[in-house]
Amino acid sequence: MSMSVRWLGGLIVRGRFADVRGAIHLPIDDDDTVAVTVEVYAESVRTGISLRDHHLRGPLFLDAAHHPIIMFRGGDVMRLPTHIAVPGSLTIRGITRTEELRCSMCGRAGTAAEAALGWSVSTPPRPVGSTGPPNRAATTALCPECARRSVRDIEGRLDP
Secondary structure: OEEEEEEOOOEEEEEEEOOEEEEEEOOOOOOOOOEEEEEEEHHHEEOOOHHHHHHHHOOOOOOOOOOOEEEEEEEOOEEOOOOEEOOEEEEEOOEEEOOEEEOOOOOOEEEHHHHOOOOEEEOOOOOOOOOOOOOHHHOEEEOHHHHHHHHHHHHHHOOO
16 A cells, blocks of 8 residues: 655655555445445555654654554445545544545535545645644645636736
8 A cells, every 4th residue: 555645844755555454345235335444554664765664653653653553444435437435534543533624715525535536635744843743723625626726827827
């Protein structure tokens, strides 16, 4: 399973988790529902640089010593034109979230699963030297339509 994370104030680092386990329960009849469970072992993060891997496993990021498993549980599979989305809850560092995003321009609501399929989401990085979590309250989101409108507006202001 691949991942990306902001590291040292903004650098985007890509890597993978080597130890991932999961199960998909498919419905047998009309009364049954889809269920998806994925367990990712935090200790298995690999970016290709051992010092950085150690830092990502440590208490400032994944805290793998105290929270060894990252868990996703979902259902309600949504078939979209180019993707399949599975909304659900994600538990990292013992905190479980089922996130709903709201577009900062038009107010449209969307789930974290929809965000992965085209929303523009931005959380400002932590101040240099800060050891606390990023300020999630400052996160902004734009739905796909507003993101396109914003880009077109910026392009229209550029000199030809």
